[in-house]
Amino acid sequence: MKTPKLLKRVLKNVASCPSTIQYPREKTSIEQDFRGLQYADLTKCTGCSLCAIECPANAITMTPIPQEFEVPRTNLRRLYPRINYGKCVFCYRCVKVCPVAAYVVTNKYDLAGASRLFSDEFSLATAKRVRP
Amino acid sequence: MSNVAITKVVQIPVVTAEIPVGPQHPALHEPLLLKVYADGEEVVKVEVNTGYNHRGIEKLCEKNTFYRDVFIAGRVCGICNAVHANCYVRALEQILDITPNRRAQYLRVLAMEFERIHSHMLINAVMAENIGFDTLFMQIMLDREKIMKAKEILTGNRVLADFMMPGGVRRDIDEVKRERLRDLLLKLRPQVEYYKKVFEEDLTIYRRLVDVGRIKYSDATSHSLVGPVARASGVKIDSRASDKYDAYGEIPFNVITRTEGDSWARMMVRWDETLESIDMCLYILEHLPSDGNPVVDERRLPRRFPPGEAYTRVEAQRGELTYYVMSDGKSQNPYRVKIRTPSFNNIINSAFMYIGYSLADVPVIFTSLDPCISCMERVTVIDLEKNITYKVSLKELAGGRI
Numbered sequence: 228m229k230t231p232k233l234l235k236r237v238l239k240n241v242a243s244c245p246s247t248i249q250y251p252r253e254k255t256s257i258e259q260d261f262r263g264l265q266y267a268d269l270t271k272c273t274g275c276s277l278c279a280i281e282c283p284a285n286a287i288t289m290t291p292i293p294q295e296f297e298v299p300r301t302n303l304r305r306l307y308p309r310i311n312y313g314k315c316v317f318c319y320r321c322v323k324v325c326p327v328a329a330y331v332v333t334n335k336y337d338l339a340g341a342s343r344l345f346s347d348e349f350s351l352a353t354a355k356r357v358r359p
Numbered sequence: 360m361s362n363v364a365i366t367k368v369v370q371i372p373v374v375t376a377e378i379p380v381g382p383q384h385p386a387l388h389e390p391l392l393l394k395v396y397a398d399g400e401e402v403v404k405v406e407v408n409t410g411y412n413h414r415g416i417e418k419l420c421e422k423n424t425f426y427r428d429v430f431i432a433g434r435v436c437g438i439c440n441a442v443h444a445n446c447y448v449r450a451l452e453q454i455l456d457i458t459p460n461r462r463a464q465y466l467r468v469l470a471m472e473f474e475r476i477h478s479h480m481l482i483n484a485v486m487a488e489n490i491g492f493d494t495l496f497m498q499i500m501l502d503r504e505k506i507m508k509a510k511e512i513l514t515g516n517r518v519l520a521d522f523m524m525p526g527g528v529r530r531d532i533d534e535v536k537r538e539r540l541r542d543l544l545l546k547l548r549p550q551v552e553y554y555k556k557v558f559e560e561d562l563t564i565y566r567r568l569v570d571v572g573r574i575k576y577s578d579a580t581s582h583s584l585v586g587p588v589a590r591a592s593g594v595k596i597d598s599r600a601s602d603k604y605d606a607y608g609e610i611p612f613n614v615i616t617r618t619e620g621d622s623w624a625r626m627m628v629r630w631d632e633t634l635e636s637i638d639m640c641l642y643i644l645e646h647l648p649s650d651g652n653p654v655v656d657e658r659r660l661p662r663r664f665p666p667g668e669a670y671t672r673v674e675a676q677r678g679e680l681t682y683y684v685m686s687d688g689k690s691q692n693p694y695r696v697k698i699r700t701p702s703f704n705n706i707i708n709s710a711f712m713y714i715g716y717s718l719a720d721v722p723v724i725f726t727s728l729d730p731c732i733s734c735m736e737r738v739t740v741i742d743l744e745k746n747i748t749y750k751v752s753l754k755e756l757a758g759g760r761i
Contacts (some may be wrong), residue, residue: 237498281424331692
């Protein structure tokens with residue numbers, strides 16, 4: 228019985244390393260519209276809580292915006308969605324149901340590390356600070 | 360059950376060894392225990408023990424809203440998430456009486472066929488690994504990356520698609536993406552043909568798979584086997600061809616069957632289906648209709664569900680998958696969601712296949728069924744107040760009627 232030539236392929240792959248990536252020195256190639264980290268833009272958010280209600284993973288809690296930040300007049304209750312990325316399943320239901328399209332989407336996927344577990348720093352960075 | 364004649368009595372010899380295969384990944388990395396009784400090297404009896412991975416998905420669906428359940432259904436199984444979501448979403452569409460446009464239907468089929476290709480490639484690779492042919496495993500997994508990339512381009516994620524929504528899909532593709540998907544599929548096709556040839560001609564695979572775990576046509580039908588397992592025994596069963604749901608009525612494809620019925624035939628059915636799926640995907644990308652926007656505006660979906668029930672089925676990678684969804688019209692949550700997965704049929708009824716073969720054949724036969732344990736697990740109760748875990752027997756569940 229004739230056997231297919233697998234060895235030639237193997238040797239070629241050993242030499243060329245077709246799928247080896249030197250992570251983290253070299254990043255994995257990711258699509259521009261990959262469903263990565265998302266957060267609310269506080270200049271648009273109205274604090275309506277629809278994303279928190281619809282989230283299938285209960286990853287979003289509506290949190291009061293600290294007093295030192297400016298909020299648009301539409302956000303009467305001064306609330307914003309705080310996403311727990313440890314719980315988030317990145318289905319983008321929040322992005323799609325938002326009535327004012329307040330969510331900013333990125334293709335960031337490397338979320339390991341204690342400082343990035345919640346979306347506060349990203350969301351609060353979009354809001355202006357009140358001048359003293 | 361008293362009128363059923365006993366045709367075969369399996370006598371377990373006194374001197375048998377009871378060998379547990381599993382529950383730590385007997386074939387795929389999923390928990391299932393095969394309690395194998397062996398007389399020497401020969402298997403005389405197998406008990407299939409499940410229940411290591413039950414998550415209470417059906418109850419979870421009843422506790423969440425209809426739309427949240429779309430994502431929960433997608434997480435029943437990682438490998439067949441798009442088909443699970445599609446089946447559930449079509450049930451919701453039946454209750455709501457809405458139909459997605461043709462472009463959305465084509466895109467749904469595209470996502471499901473991508474999933475079929477990568478699932479079949481995965482199980483063929485795992486089969487190669489289980490028989491000790493690790494080089495082939497690595498080679499197939501290398502080329503599987505192409506289809507994972509295609510899925511990322513189409514749905515936005517490599518594995519969990521989250522692509523289906525009542526009334527349409529959640530993302531569209533443009534011309535650039537269409538060309539990239541076409542390129543990836545055209546690159547993949549010769550590779551799959553090559554691996555199929557390896558499975559046909561390689562001596563190692565031939566000796567390990569041929570004539571192992573043979574299932575007769577009558578056994579396949581009497582044990583209600585579904586999917587490629589049944590099709591490898593000559594049973595022409597395929598929901599895509601019989602139901603013609605979504606765009607399957609408009610896309611030409613063949614139902615692959617073989618008559619051998621052994622482990623090798625089951626793997627070959629999967630290779631042929633992979634090639635068939637690649638052709639279907641190329642057809643879809645060529646003939647993608649432009650009859651409107653397939654992306655549904657999720658802000659305008661109906662919030663109230665009328666009372667009603669729906670029963671839908673899809674052909675998942677492992678066979679027929681069915682969803683029953685019931686709405687009582689009062690609450691925002693479904694009254695009942697019942698899932699029946701193909702692995703449940705195939706694995707629970709698989710004990711007869713191992714008998715008479717040697718112990719070394721057990722993993723081969725088990726892998727050839729393409730087990731998906733997370734799909735099929737259905738009852739462990741965890742009482743958080745008392746901090747205890749206990750199992751509920753079938754008799755208790757049926758209220759003592761059996």
